[in-house]
Amino acid sequence: MSTPAQFQATRWSLVASAGSGTSRSALEELCASYWYPLYAFLRRGGSDAQEAADLTQGFFTALIEKDYVADADRERGRFRTFLLAALKNFASKEWAKNRAQKRGGGATVLSLDFESGEERYAREPADSLTPEGMYERRWALLVLDRTGEKLAAWFRKGGSDKAERYEALRPLLSGEGNATYRDVGLRLGMSETAVKVAVHRMRQRYREILRAEIADTVDDPRYVDDEIARLMEAVR
Amino acid sequence: MNDPQDPQKQARPEDAEAARLLEVGLSTGTGRPPRAAPSPVEMSEHFPDLELLEVLGQGGMGVVYMARQTKLDRLVALKVLPRELSEDPAFAERFAREARTLARLHHPHIVGVHEFGERDGLFFLVMEFVDGVTLRQIMAGGELTAREALAIVPQICDALQYAHDAGVVHRDIKPENILLDKNGRVKVADFGLAKLATRGDQDFTLTGTDQVMGTVHYMAPEQYKTPLEVDHRADIFSLGVVFYEMLTGELPVGKFQKPSEASNLDERIDEIVMRALERERDVRYQKAEEVESDVKTVVTSERAPARQDRGLRFHARLRRRDDKRPFSRFVLWSLMLLPVGVIAYILVYSFVSNNAVNNTYFYAMTASIWAGIIAASIAALVNLAAAIWASRRRSQVRGHGVAVLAMLVSLVSIGMMSSTLANLTTNMHVREFNSEFFKPYDPEAGDWGQLTVAGASAFDERRRILTSLNNTWVNYLDAISVRDPDKGGVRFTYSSEDRNKLEQMDDAEHEKLRAANALGMGVVGQATLPHSPHHFTPQAVEIDPWKREGRVTMIKAGERVFLRYPIRNDGGQWKFAIGQVTFGPE
Structure with missing residues (x-):
């Protein structure tokens, strides 16, 4: 993962503009990162675990191998909306047609851990979310998970002190929850003001990572704010 | 399909946190919910020397109040920065440094900073009060003509060039920051304030890069790609966005049209706007004054006549869809002139017919009819010319002025026709009369x-x-x-x-x-x-x-x-x- 300061074009813009040599690997990378919301969508839509896995895998194969991106009728602007629209299209047409061969064991281009995916899905709350709602929500949370992981990794890179600090400060990041600056300060042996400053910086770092993460899924970094707003809708 | 926000959906604490974390990511976000601006009364306890009158605006960079400096008895704009900023211990130092620079900017097109400081943990700036509106309000209020846009842009350039020469980059040029006072004079506000909201450049250890600030649509690509390397050319890009928006009413996002495609404009304007909007800053205009001089060149030469393809342009203009106005104006003025023509005709007719006799009578009749027709035609032609001239300028005011002028010309021509006619009639007959009937x-x-x-x-x-x-x-x-x-x-x-x-x-x-x-x-x-x-x-x-x-x-x-x-x-x-x-x- 490149640092935010270095990206020249977003991953999705690389893919969407197609034809470039890097677009395939960029697409693979994106798919490998964002497959779970699709899986959850299919499962919520009524597919069993096997079928959802096959569909997801088949879809990605078609997407990557057959240059589906260039052909598909789609909304190019956002990877998130494109992916769902393309999957629906795929599921209703191609998949029905090719089901027999694919199930027999078509070539797979991505190795996805469907087992863990299914485990994860089993823990999804049984609420009234529609498949689409599930997809959007899972997507939003996935973006945040990935951001959180990168933030943690970034702190860990700074040594065990930083890592410990991260663990302590992390609950303060969102401002939700019960942690207070005072308590955290006592734990870390820092003044309350120093904690505030540290959290402030951590938020800024988080923002950079999050924006870079989201920028990768839209074709123009200017849409980042808008995409964030949509993701917020999804978790509200 | 069910609404994903089904009321039956259970509240999940996970989601609340997710929403809050996403909010952190917003470019304007502080990670905290926005607060209502403190009322002037609440705020006035911190500023005893000011009489706070009303809230002028509120944004990511704090609240602006209209206030009166009681001692000097002058109106000022008080900007109070968000309290959150003071959490950053380095902020005070940066604020002082930036504000000192801003206070040194004295320029007719830059909102001046009178005073700055900190009161009870609130950082504030006392600025020149501009009695007017923002460019955003003007654009929202209706059509901003290209002519007006071309008058506004050079003033912004002038301000930018001055600031850039002083080493100040605005970083947040957008219609909200461009004020127009009651005389139509441009005043650029909030110079360099965007920088205040970002990290100090000395502290990379934790942040790595500057936090991205500013309004995304107006930001130069390097502002979100390599924020540390932003220079004055970012302002030129933002200016290009503002310019484009003024001309077309839209933002230059995605595969955007050239301004002349979106609006009825000189193609040379395209070149200027597109060059300001170059994503690669080395290809962009390098100085604001270059934009200024190019715009002025177009404006000046537009006034001068003679273009080879003028005839073509004329016809194109006549057909242009968005150019209905000149014609309605033409029709309007022609209709208004009609009674004038009729009255003139009646006057001429009655004058002549009263006095015309015999063959003279016939001449007079014919001549007066022709006088009416010719006068009306002149009026119509002058009107059409006025309408087209006005449309070239995209200015209504001048258009009306010219139409009035046209009417005057028409009246004068009618008058001249009448008097010529009268002279013609009588003189013609004098000869006859003298020679035949009078000694x-x-x-x-x-x-x-x-x-x-x-x-x-x-x-x-x-x-x-x-x-x-x-x-x-x-x-x-x-x-x-x-x-x-x-x-x-x-x-x-x-x-x-x-x-x-x-x-x-x-x-x-x-x-x-x-x-x-x-x-x-x-x-x-x-x-x-x-x-x-x-x-x-x-x-x-x-x-x-x-x-x-x-x-x-x-x-x-x-x-x-x-x-x-x-x-x-x-x-x-x-x-x-x-x-x-x-x-x-x-």
């Missing part, structure tokens, strides 16, 4: 001009009735003096005071006149030919026009006398002729 003044004979019947071959008799042009002899000539050529001196003067006598014309005589008139133009009843006194000779005070003998000598030296007289042609029909005679000197 000019003959000093040898001692005659002051003779009206005889000698040459009146066209007339079967020497009968003639002399009246003034409008049938009121006495009114027309103030006085008629009849001189006796033999003895000299005034023999008789007939003045307008004698008019009353006319009324006493005896019936029998009146009847004769009526008959004569009736034979002619059918203006029975208009005959106001007075009784005897108007037939003058030196010898006889009265001559009966219906008699063959006698002569009339009229003297009014140096004046032209318009005469109308009935004539009877060979066919024995009565007609009227008009003429003018100039009598010899007294």
Whole structure:
């Protein structure tokens, strides 16, 4: 993962503009990162675990191998909306047609851990979310998970002190929850003001990572704010 | 499909945190929910030297109040930065440094900073109060003409160039930060404030890069790609976005049209806007003053005429969809001119027809009709030209001015037509009249001009009735003096005071006149030919026009006398002729 300061074009813009040599690997990378919301969508839509896995895998194969991106009728602007629209299209047409061969064991281009995916899905709350709602929500949370992981990794890179600090400060990041600056300060042996400053910086770092993460899924970094707003809708 | 936000959806604490974390990611986000701006009253406790009047605005960079500096009794704008900023211990130092730089910027197109500081943990700036509106408000309020945009941009450039020379990059040029005061003067606000909200450049250890600030759509690509390397050219990009938005009403995102495709514009404007919007800053304009001079070149040359493809442009313009206005204006003004033309026509017509007789009458009629048509055509053409000229400028105000001018021109042309016509008619006839019916003044004979019947071959008799042009002899000539050529001196003067006598014309005589008139133009009843006194000779005070003998000598030296007289042609029909005679000197 490149640092935010270095990206020249977003991953999705690389893919969407197609034809470039890097677009395939960029697409693979994106798919490998964002497959779970699709899986959850299919499962919520009524597919069993096997079928959802096959569909997801088949879809990605078609997407990557057959240059589906260039052909598909789609909304190019956002990877998130494109992916769902393309999957629906795929599921209703191609998949029905090719089901027999694919199930027999078509070539797979991505190795996805469907087992863990299914485990994860089993823990999804049984609420009234529609498949689409599930997809959007899972997507939003996935973006945040990935951001959180990168933030943690970034702190860990700074040594065990930083890592410990991260663990302590992390609950303060969102401002939700019960942690207070005072308590955290006592734990870390820092003044309350120093904690505030540290959290402030951590938020800024988080923002950079999050924006870079989201920028990768839209074709123009200017849409980042808008995409964030949509993701917020999804978790509200 | 069900609404994903089904009311049955269970509240998940996970989601609340997710929403809050996403909010952290927003470019304007502080990670905290936005608060309502403290009211002027709440805020005034921190600023005893100011009388806070109202909240002017609120944004990512704090709240702006309109305030009065009580001591100086002047209006100022007080900007109070978000309290959150003070959490950053380095902020105070950076704030002071930036504000000092800003306070040093003195420029007619930059909102000046009077004072800055910190009160009770609140960082504030006291700034020049600009009584006006933001460019955003103007754009939202309706059509901003290209002409206005072209007037605004150079002023922004001027401000930017000045600031850039002083080493200040605005970093957040957007319509909200461009104010226009009541005189239409541009004032750029919030110079360099965007930088205040970002990390200090000395502290990379934790943040790595500057936090991305500013309004995304107006940001240069390098502002979110390599924020640390932003220089003054980022402002030029933002200016390009603002420029584009002013011209087209849209933002240059995605595969955007050139301004001239979106709007009716000179293609050279495209080049300027596109060059300002170059994603690669090395290809972009390097200095704001270059933009300024290019815009000014276009503006100046647009005023100058002569382009090869002018004819084509003209037609293109006529067909252009968004150019309906000039035509409606054209129609409007033409309609407004119509009554003027009709009235002018009636005036000319009645004037001429009253006086025109015989073939002259025909000429006069025709001529007055033509006068009307020509005047109306001139008016229409001038109007069309005005409308097109106005549309080129995209300015309504000037358009109306030119239309008014057109109307004046039309009126003048109608007037000139009328007077020419009148002269033409009478003069034309004078010659005829003089040569055929009047003897000019003959000093040898001692005659002051003779009206005889000698040459009146066209007339079967020497009968003639002399009246003034409008049938009121006495009114027309103030006085008629009849001189006796033999003895000299005034023999008789007939003045307008004698008019009353006319009324006493005896019936029998009146009847004769009526008959004569009736034979002619059918203006029975208009005959106001007075009784005897108007037939003058030196010898006889009265001559009966219906008699063959006698002569009339009229003297009014140096004046032209318009005469109308009935004539009877060979066919024995009565007609009227008009003429003018100039009598010899007294």
